[in-house]
Amino acid sequence: MTDRPVPVLLRHAAPYGEEPTDVLLADGVIVALGADAAAHPAAAGAQEIDATGRVLLPGLVDLHTHLREPGREDAETVGTGSAAAALGGYTAVFAMPNTDPVADTAGVVEQVFRLGQDIGLVDVLPIGAVTVGRKGERLAELGAMATSVAAVRVFSDDGDCVSDPMLMRRALEYVKAFDGVVAQHAQEPRLTVGAQMHEGAVSARLGLTGWPAVAEEAIIARDCLLTDHVDSRLHVCHLSTAGSVDVVAAAKARGTAVTAEVTPHHLVLTDELAVGYDPVFKVNPPLRTDADVAAVRAGLADGTIDIVATDHAPHAQQDKECEWDQASPGMLGLQTALSVVLETMVRTGLLDWRGVARVMSENPARIGRLAGHGRPVAVGEPANLTLVDPDATWVVRGSELASRSANTPFEGRELPGRVVATFLRGRPTVLDGQLVGADVGAGLGTRGE
Numbered sequence: 478m479t480d481r482p483v484p485v486l487l488r489h490a491a492p493y494g495e496e497p498t499d500v501l502l503a504d505g506v507i508v509a510l511g512a513d514a515a516a517h518p519a520a521a522g523a524q525e526i527d528a529t530g531r532v533l534l535p536g537l538v539d540l541h542t543h544l545r546e547p548g549r550e551d552a553e554t555v556g557t558g559s560a561a562a563a564l565g566g567y568t569a570v571f572a573m574p575n576t577d578p579v580a581d582t583a584g585v586v587e588q589v590f591r592l593g594q595d596i597g598l599v600d601v602l603p604i605g606a607v608t609v610g611r612k613g614e615r616l617a618e619l620g621a622m623a624t625s626v627a628a629v630r631v632f633s634d635d636g637d638c639v640s641d642p643m644l645m646r647r648a649l650e651y652v653k654a655f656d657g658v659v660a661q662h663a664q665e666p667r668l669t670v671g672a673q674m675h676e677g678a679v680s681a682r683l684g685l686t687g688w689p690a691v692a693e694e695a696i697i698a699r700d701c702l703l704t705d706h707v708d709s710r711l712h713v714c715h716l717s718t719a720g721s722v723d724v725v726a727a728a729k730a731r732g733t734a735v736t737a738e739v740t741p742h743h744l745v746l747t748d749e750l751a752v753g754y755d756p757v758f759k760v761n762p763p764l765r766t767d768a769d770v771a772a773v774r775a776g777l778a779d780g781t782i783d784i785v786a787t788d789h790a791p792h793a794q795q796d797k798e799c800e801w802d803q804a805s806p807g808m809l810g811l812q813t814a815l816s817v818v819l820e821t822m823v824r825t826g827l828l829d830w831r832g833v834a835r836v837m838s839e840n841p842a843r844i845g846r847l848a849g850h851g852r853p854v855a856v857g858e859p860a861n862l863t864l865v866d867p868d869a870t871w872v873v874r875g876s877e878l879a880s881r882s883a884n885t886p887f888e889g890r891e892l893p894g895r896v897v898a899t900f901l902r903g904r905p906t907v908l909d910g911q912l913v914g915a916d917v918g919a920g921l922g923t924r925g926e
């Protein structure tokens with residue numbers, strides 16, 4: 478994969494959905510943009526793609542993906558997850574460390590990083606665990622992960638909260654040395670013992686143990702105060718409640734270096750979906766209420782919430798098709814995220830395409846300190862790009878997704894917007910909505926047991 482990519486000439490592509498123009502990609506960068514791009518010397522022998530009616534965006538960046546390798550390759554691998562990411566329009570994903578073994582050493586993060594490079598469909602950036610084994614007892618070797626070839630900048634015990642305030646303080650202090658960030662899974666464990674779904678009218682009706690909004694909001698508030706105290710940087714994972722939006726807005730107003738993400742599913746789905754007891758709708762944090770959905774959409778529109786992150790959480794069939802209380806929480810997200818954002822934020826007038834680029838590419842790259850991604854569509858910039866047909870619709874079928882698991886909460890749903898092509902450093906990873914030119918391993922296409 479070190480040979481030079483064939484130049485690509487995109488005809489009549491619309492950067493950010495604005496004026497259509499020609500865009501020439503060569504040697505991994507955007508070399509020309511405009512009516513004279515075809516006449517550029519580097520256009521000789523270029524592959525031409527008719528992009529009429531298509532929106533050109535910077536390649537999407539997911540700050541929160543679960544790739545399950547090492548340890549649960551029956552649910553996902555770096556290969557199948559990379560394929561899902563490329564098909565979803567992503568050029569980079571940050572991989573959560575709740576694997577087996579946990580990504581809490583330089584050795585494991587380097588292994589994941591190299592797997593991603595070998596597959597070559599997206600850049601895979603490992604997230605390092607905050608604590609050894611994610612046990613919440615003592616800090617992992619954050620510095621060794623930061624200085625490894627994986628150059629880790631994001632640290633998280635995701636799946637669990639760093640609930641001990643002293644450990645959280647130490648982590649926030651430690652990551653300052655290399656401009657890192659602690660990404661917190663905000664869940665006060667004492668307030669969520671045995672929790673099965675959002676605590677509210679629906680949980681009362683169903684008789685399921687509730688996960689109250691305050692369990693999230695209390696941790697976010699505490700961590701913002703700790704972040705101020707040690708003058709560090711905090712990222713809030715999968716923010717899900719109206720109250721959390723208020724807490725982050727207040728912290729930002731007084732200058733806290735906090736950023737926050739919302740998942741696509743929290744932008745559209747609610748706790749009412751639990752009534753059928755179908756564990757495909759079980760997720761952590763849980764689906765909330767209509768009022769929360771409205772608040773997180775408004776928070777994303779006004780910048781209180783910085784990014785959309787998928788929290789792509791593949792689970793094997795036996796871990797999802799069982800009793801609700803036994804099921805693993807989590808949902809697929811990589812191949813549906815852009816469509817959900819189009820439906821909930823663009824079609825509603827809350828964001829334009831520049832806004833989509835901001836929350837799905839520019840801001841996540843900036844928060845993760847990832848160079849070369851999240852850059853503007855402009856001459857001289859790396860050709861990490863995604864081309865979207867905004868008028869197409871498609872019906873989601875879990876069995877047809879590239880992920881090795883099928884636990885999409887959008888099964889059978891018609892969604893707007895289709896990723897037509899994705900380019901990683903000028904090389905197509907997806908063309909005509911299909912994967913190109915990569916060996917994602919023997920597992921792709923064989924799912925479940």
Ligand SMILES: NC(=O)N[C@@H](CC(=O)O)C(=O)O
Pocket residue numbers: 543575635636637662759760761762788790791805806807808
């Ligand atoms: N979101 C989830 O419901 N599950 C995630 C863990 C997490 O993001 O907390 C997983 O790893 O499956």
Ligand SMILES: [Zn+2]
Pocket residue numbers: 635636637662714715761762
């Ligand atoms: Zn989490």
Ligand SMILES: [Zn+2]
Pocket residue numbers: 541543573635636788790
């Ligand atoms: Zn997660």
